[in-house]
Amino acid sequence: MKCKRCRGPAVVEVRRHNAAFCADCFVHHVHKQVRLAIRSHDMFGPGDRVVVAVSGGKDSLGLWDALLELGYRASGLYLGLGIGEYSERSRDLTRAFARERGADLIEVDLRDEYGFDVPTAGRKGSRSTCAVCGLSKRYVFNRVALDHGFDVVATGHNLDDEAATLLGNTLRWQTDYIARQFPVLPRREGMVKKVKPLHRLSELEAAAYAFLRGIDYVVEECPLVGGNTQLRYKEAMNALESGSPGTKAQFFLGFVEKAAPMFAGADAAGAELTPCERCGQPTTGRFCAFCRARAQVLGERLGETAGSDDDDRQTARELSEEVLPAELYARGR
Amino acid sequence: MKCKRCRGPAVVEVRRHNAAFCADCFVHHVHKQVRLAIRSHDMFGPGDRVVVAVSGGKDSLGLWDALLELGYRASGLYLGLGIGEYSERSRDLTRAFARERGADLIEVDLRDEYGFDVPTAGRKGSRSTCAVCGLSKRYVFNRVALDHGFDVVATGHNLDDEAATLLGNTLRWQTDYIARQFPVLPRREGMVKKVKPLHRLSELEAAAYAFLRGIDYVVEECPLVGGNTQLRYKEAMNALESGSPGTKAQFFLGFVEKAAPMFAGADAAGAELTPCERCGQPTTGRFCAFCRARAQVLGERLGETAGSDDDDRQTARELSEEVLPAELYARGR
Numbered sequence: 246m247k248c249k250r251c252r253g254p255a256v257v258e259v260r261r262h263n264a265a266f267c268a269d270c271f272v273h274h275v276h277k278q279v280r281l282a283i284r285s286h287d288m289f290g291p292g293d294r295v296v297v298a299v300s301g302g303k304d305s306l307g308l309w310d311a312l313l314e315l316g317y318r319a320s321g322l323y324l325g326l327g328i329g330e331y332s333e334r335s336r337d338l339t340r341a342f343a344r345e346r347g348a349d350l351i352e353v354d355l356r357d358e359y360g361f362d363v364p365t366a367g368r369k370g371s372r373s374t375c376a377v378c379g380l381s382k383r384y385v386f387n388r389v390a391l392d393h394g395f396d397v398v399a400t401g402h403n404l405d406d407e408a409a410t411l412l413g414n415t416l417r418w419q420t421d422y423i424a425r426q427f428p429v430l431p432r433r434e435g436m437v438k439k440v441k442p443l444h445r446l447s448e449l450e451a452a453a454y455a456f457l458r459g460i461d462y463v464v465e466e467c468p469l470v471g472g473n474t475q476l477r478y479k480e481a482m483n484a485l486e487s488g489s490p491g492t493k494a495q496f497f498l499g500f501v502e503k504a505a506p507m508f509a510g511a512d513a514a515g516a517e518l519t520p521c522e523r524c525g526q527p528t529t530g531r532f533c534a535f536c537r538a539r540a541q542v543l544g545e546r547l548g549e550t551a552g553s554d555d556d557d558r559q560t561a562r563e564l565s566e567e568v569l570p571a572e573l574y575a576r577g578r
Numbered sequence: 579m580k581c582k583r584c585r586g587p588a589v590v591e592v593r594r595h596n597a598a599f600c601a602d603c604f605v606h607h608v609h610k611q612v613r614l615a616i617r618s619h620d621m622f623g624p625g626d627r628v629v630v631a632v633s634g635g636k637d638s639l640g641l642w643d644a645l646l647e648l649g650y651r652a653s654g655l656y657l658g659l660g661i662g663e664y665s666e667r668s669r670d671l672t673r674a675f676a677r678e679r680g681a682d683l684i685e686v687d688l689r690d691e692y693g694f695d696v697p698t699a700g701r702k703g704s705r706s707t708c709a710v711c712g713l714s715k716r717y718v719f720n721r722v723a724l725d726h727g728f729d730v731v732a733t734g735h736n737l738d739d740e741a742a743t744l745l746g747n748t749l750r751w752q753t754d755y756i757a758r759q760f761p762v763l764p765r766r767e768g769m770v771k772k773v774k775p776l777h778r779l780s781e782l783e784a785a786a787y788a789f790l791r792g793i794d795y796v797v798e799e800c801p802l803v804g805g806n807t808q809l810r811y812k813e814a815m816n817a818l819e820s821g822s823p824g825t826k827a828q829f830f831l832g833f834v835e836k837a838a839p840m841f842a843g844a845d846a847a848g849a850e851l852t853p854c855e856r857c858g859q860p861t862t863g864r865f866c867a868f869c870r871a872r873a874q875v876l877g878e879r880l881g882e883t884a885g886s887d888d889d890d891r892q893t894a895r896e897l898s899e900e901v902l903p904a905e906l907y908a909r910g911r
Contacts, residue, residue: 415748416818416825418832420840477821481814485749488810492749499751507753507840 250274257453261491268457275454278445279311286429288440293396295319296351298386299342301335301463303455304401306342308443310458312399313346320395324385325354326378327362328469335463342460351393353385359539366542367469374469377538384535388526390437397438405448407441408493409478411500416478420511427505435520435527444501447493523547583607590786594824601790608787611778612644619762621773626729628652629684631719632675634668634796636788637734639675641776643791645732646679653728657718658687659711660695661802668796675793684726686718692872699875700802707802710871717868721859723770730771738781740774741826742811744833749811753844760838768853768860777834780826856880 246255248267255265259274266274282288289295295312299305299321312319323339326332336352343350356362363381367374390398407426414422432438443451455462470476485492520526521533528534532547540547579588581600588598592607599607615621622628628645632638632654645652656672659665669685676683689695696714700707723731740759747755765771776784788795803809818825853859854866861867865880873880 416829418829418837420837474822477818481818484817485810485814489807496749496751504751504753507844511840 257450257457259447259450261447261486261494271453272457275307275446275450276311276315278450279308279442280315282428282442282445283440286440288399288429288442289317289397289438291316291318293318294394295397295399296322296386296390296393296395297399298382298401299323299339299350300401301339302401303460303462303464304403304406304443304448304451306339306401306460306462307451307455307458308399308401309342309348310346310460311454312442313348319399320349320351320393322351322353322386322389322398324382325352325356326381327354327356328364328467331463331465331468338461338463351389353389355381355385358385361539361542364469366538369544370538370542372538375473375475377542378469380535380538384526384533387437388524391435395437397432397440399440399442401443401451402441403443403446403448403451404493404497405479405482407444408482408497409475411497412478412482413474420508423500424505424508424511426500428501433527435518435525444497445494590783590790592780592783594780594819594827604786605790608640608779608783609644609648611783612641612775613648615761615775615778616773619773621732621762621775622650622730622771624649624651626651627727628730628732629655629719629723629726629728630732631715631734632656632672632683633734634672635734636793636795636797637736637739637776637781637784639672639734639793639795640784640788640791641732641734642675642681643679643793644787645775646681652732653682653684653726655684655686655719655722655731657715658685658689659714660687660689661697661800664796664798664801671794671796684722686722688714688718691718694872694875697802699871702877703871703875705871708806708808710875711802713868713871717859717866720770721857724768728770730765730773732773732775734776734784735774736776736779736781736784737826737830738812738815740777741815741830742808744830745811745815746807753841756833757838757841757844759833761834766860768851768858777830778827 246258246265247253248255248270249264250270250273251267253267253270256268257271258265264274295317297305297309297312297319299309301323309319309321321339321343323336325336340350342348359381361369363374363378366372366377366381370377372380386398386400389395407428411423411426414426428441428444430436430439446454482493482496518527518529521528521536522531523536524533526533526535530537532540537547539545579591579598580586581588581603582597583603583606584600586600586603589601590604591598597607628650630638630642630645630652632642634656642652642654654672654676656669658669673683675681692714694702696707696711699705699710699714703710705713719731719733722728740761744756744759747759761774761777763769763772779787815826815829851860851862854861854869855864856869857866859866859868863870865873870880872878
């Protein structure tokens with residue numbers, strides 16, 4: 246195979262584009278897709294302060310790398326989740342990445358800052374581990390971005406993530422989640438702008454990029470993720486993609502282009518948000534989902550406890566902003 | 579396992595209902611689901627004249643059987659497609675079914691009536707075999723129903739068919755197809771009402787019903803169907819269903835309940851239908867999709883030939899009414 250761009254020997258094939266690239270041209274291809282995503286959704290400009298939520302994995306480190314290469318003002322934000330060796334290794338690789346590039350890295354430790362870690366929360370709370378982890382990330386990313394005056398939070402969600410999530414949301418017709426599954430969520434009172442600049446690139450492309458750029462990243466999956474429903478959606482999408490390359494892109498990018506407007510009215514979030522009585526972040530109830538989850542894990546009483554039947558739904562509606570944790574609903578099904 | 583209803587030994591398990599049934603109670607269960615479908619979508623009443631489109635397969639013969647058992651005035655309509663032995667066997671089994679029950683069967687042969695058969699059309703026309711077959715069926719069912727004064731055409735689409743079709747439509751966000759994928763399509767000028775009374779029953783349930791009712795049906799798939807994209811969607815849905823029983827029902831019935839209204843505006847069909855200049859059936863152009871396809875196959879000129887670029891889209895929009903031929907778009911991809 247020859248490189249589509251320079252006709253030299255190709256090292257990466259991108260079937261849905263019916264193209265192959267040599268290493269340099271593949272990096273160029275990735276940067277082009279990232280630039281296209283940023284520009285077409287007006288995600289941020291060269292003067293904006295961007296914070297990349299980094300986990301130590303290929304997607305987020307690759308995103309950070311690409312933004313730095315493209316000349317954006319991108320800091321990293323690492324959240325320590327307390328998942329044993331996995332978290333330690335993730336943190337070390339993230340630190341090494343930042344050090345090598347002389348990039349600014351902010352670190353927050355969930356236990357130091359909020360008194361619990363993810364494994365404990367998974368055991369003690371009423372939420373699944375994945376749900377409380379997603380909730381904590383979204384909360385902390387938003388909080389830190391606001392506190393440090395960042396203009397936008399960028400996450401490393403790739404096309405496979407987005408297609409799988411959209412599949413899960415669509416299979417359940419969770420129209421309010423679908424409504425918010427957009428590559429950019431605008432800033433609102435108390436909520437920083439959120440963007441997904443990798444949404445045009447597949448997981449394979451993200452992995453190839455990290456490899457070709459020499460990024461040392463955590464290869465292992467989170468040890469707590471087993472049986473996650475999101476993985477089943479990815480498998481289903483992979484099966485469809487292999488029979489018909491381009492299915493994922495058609496599904497997610499087609500949604501963004503054609504179908505998202507139809508769901509806009511279904512986004513019930515935020516109509517009447519008020520500050521959480523504990524932390525001040527916007528919420529639909531008295532206390533935000535994060536403060537409620539945290540109080541439950543720590544065994545604290547949080548004023549009158551609201552009925553927890555609607556907790557999961559509320560969790561999803563408020564504060565999250567960033568779409569759907571498919572796994573939120575995995576537990577009860 | 580015990581029968582959920584009578585506590586006798588069960589012979590069929592229905593995982594998504596978390597239930598099992600003995601033979602008699604399973605038949606009762608199927609009838610109940612069919613009645614529920616008919617009632618909740620106001621499909622037809624005891625006084626209406628129903629014509630069941632029968633192929634000789636488990637779904638359509640099972641549907642016809644159930645409607646007769648439930649006391650409806652149900653005739654059968656068999657369309658000879660000219661697919662060699664497969665068609666002959668289908669016809670013979672359909673005739674035997676009708677004879678045993680003393681039921682009214684109408685037979686139409688595509689070649690006798692319209693001058694071509696499906697294999698020829700697949701070879702000669704610009705459409706895929708599945709597309710021209712689907713088009714012909716929809717055309718003839720509607721035509722015969724109108725000519726014989728039937729109130730409604732019933733087809734044997736089951737839950738698996740509908741879920742797979744909806745998946746295909748959704749993966750491409752074919753919003754106009756999605757808009758029309760409803761268990762009932764009302765009567766309009768020149769278009770008879772169309773209903774799918776089996777949409778609450780899985781393929782497995784339809785097969786078990788046919789078996790337990792002693793219906794002799796064609797087990798083989800159509801020999802021309804190989805590589806049909808619809809089959810891939812079924813496989814994907816089956817994989818998801820096995821991980822999470824109820825996924826198909828949640829997807830399709832959830833669509834019917836929650837999401838269909840959002841797509842209602844996307845149904846561009848029929849806004850300005852005029853009679854086909856050749857056959858009089860409603861169409862968006864001068865000639866309907868069936869007459870255009872037929873003329874192409876027979877090598878006839880049909881007035882000025884319209885550009886055929888939009889043919890497939892138009893095929894889908896007009897006359898079809900009955901949802902999406904997923905396979906329509908399989909060819910060009």
